[in-house]
Amino acid sequence: MNPSLLAAQTGHSHLRRLFLLRNWAILAQLATLALVHRFLSTDFAWLPMLGATGLLAAVNLLTWWRLSLDFPVGNPELFLQLCADVLALTVLLYYGGGSTNPFVSLYLLPLVIAAATLPRRHTWGMAALTLACYSLLMVWYVPLPNGGSAHAQHAAVTGTTVTDAAVTDMAQMDHSHHRMDAAPAAPQPVAPLPAAPLEDAFNTHVIGMWLGFVISALVVAYFVVEMARAVRLRDAQLNRAREETLRNERIVALGTQAAGAAHELGTPLATMAVVIGEMRNECAAPEQKNNLNILDEQVKNCKRILDGLLSHAQEIxxxxxxxxxxxxxxxxxxxxxxxxxxxxxxxxxxxxxxxxxxxxxxxxxxxxxxxxxxxxxxxxxxxxxxxxxxxxxxxxxxxxxxxxxxxxxxxxxxxxxxxxxxxxxxxxxxxxxxxxxxxxxxxxxxxxxxxxxxxxxxxxxxx
Known part of the structure; x- marks a missing residue:
């Protein structure tokens, strides 16, 4: 098969699978948003989240139209399709808690797809994109509603921790109490409270999730790409071996028919040589004799070729x-x-x-x-x-x-x-x-x- 034709068919196949997978992803996103609205909270930014899912659905409609065309699907187009999925997921995670959202691990899906279907440079590009989006969501995101006290929400916006806010409030309360007393003693400084163990554990968990994603992305981008390349190389070798086998079978069939034709053509050529010789002896016109000589030479060439088929078959x-x-x-x-x-x-x-x-x-x-x-x-x-x-x-x-x-x-x-x-x-x-x-x-x-x-x-x- 022509390599370019094979590549075009493979690209269409990959894009068709991505189209079907994205349909399921859009349904899963809508179902998740509906369950969150029903059972968890209604205080999410629903408009941008639903808008991201709607844009992804529009991209999938364009993909469905694209599949109806006869133009080949190249690796850059597949890479851009996966980039659209990553950006839509980033918008959903930004308004859903950022890196604290448990669905942040879905960044691995487009990376694995890229590693299995695209060349090395596109896979490393996808690894860089997903890692950059994940890292940005560690810093910039909209916190999950009802995720803690008012101090926790304030800390999420201002960048201070819950422990710092609590220490500040208690210091202010203690300072007011001393002002109400008549005692002239100056207010004593309040010792900082120890850090909350649960908050430290959660921060460590989020950072550990990020490090785990970095390691997973590097492993996928290297080892899965190499394994996919080995599989593609093996498939190409199998295709070449299959084509060579089919070609050899055709050659053997043609050789068998040629041997039979060589055997059957001997008698007609001998008859033609005899008739040409008799016509040449009876012909007096020089031009016709010249034509008969050419015809006789061609018949002799045909006989020599047929004799060569038989004589050279057993020669080294x-x-x-x-x-x-x-x-x-x-x-x-x-x-x-x-x-x-x-x-x-x-x-x-x-x-x-x-x-x-x-x-x-x-x-x-x-x-x-x-x-x-x-x-x-x-x-x-x-x-x-x-x-x-x-x-x-x-x-x-x-x-x-x-x-x-x-x-x-x-x-x-x-x-x-x-x-x-x-x-x-x-x-x-x-x-x-x-x-x-x-x-x-x-x-x-x-x-x-x-x-x-x-x-x-x-x-x-x-x-």
């Missing part, structure tokens, strides 16, 4: 100098395409590399040359050079180039841009060259035309 490929092998293939191809014109050049080939003269490689080269000749039969440039321990053959045509669809699907079985094509030439050539340890790449050149780049490993070198 020999090693030949790369330039000699390529020139032999070009000479054979010129007999098959006498109207095609090409220029052959060689680059640096020292020390002289050698290739395994595999018959399948010869057929693959013929297919690649035919494709280039179909695009521009009047002019072709062929360059053979050595590059970092490999042999590189470049076939430059001067045709219209590759369309985006052809560039994306080139090499797929039964895909062709020709009216009378079968979509097997490039498919078989690519499979053969990959089996030999090489690769084929097609791309457009800036100055026009397309290039077929063939890279093969060197069998050995000759000084």
């Amino acid at each position: 490929p020999e090693e030949l100098p790369a330039e000699e092998f390529i020139r032999k293939v070009l000479d054979e191809w010129q007999l098959l395409r006498p109207t095609a014109h090409y220029r052959f050049r060689t680059g640096e080939l020292q020390p002289a590399p050698r290739l395994r003269a595999d018959p399948a490689l010869r057929s693959a080269l013929l297919n690649l040359l035919n494709n280039a000749a179909d695009a521009s039969p009047e002019e072709m440039d062929i360059l053979l050079r050595r590059d970092n321990g490999n042999i590189t053959l470049e076939i430059h045509d001067h045709g219209p180039g590759l369309t985006p669809d052809a560039a994306a699907r080139a090499g797929s079985a039964f895909f062709t841009t020709k009216q009378d094509g079968r979509g097997l030439g490039l498919f078989l050539a690519n499979a053969t060259i990959e089996r030999l340890g090489g690769s084929v790449r097609l791309f457009n050149r800036k100055d026009g035309g397309a290039t077929t780049e063939l890279i093969l490993p060197v069998a050995r070198e000759v000084a």
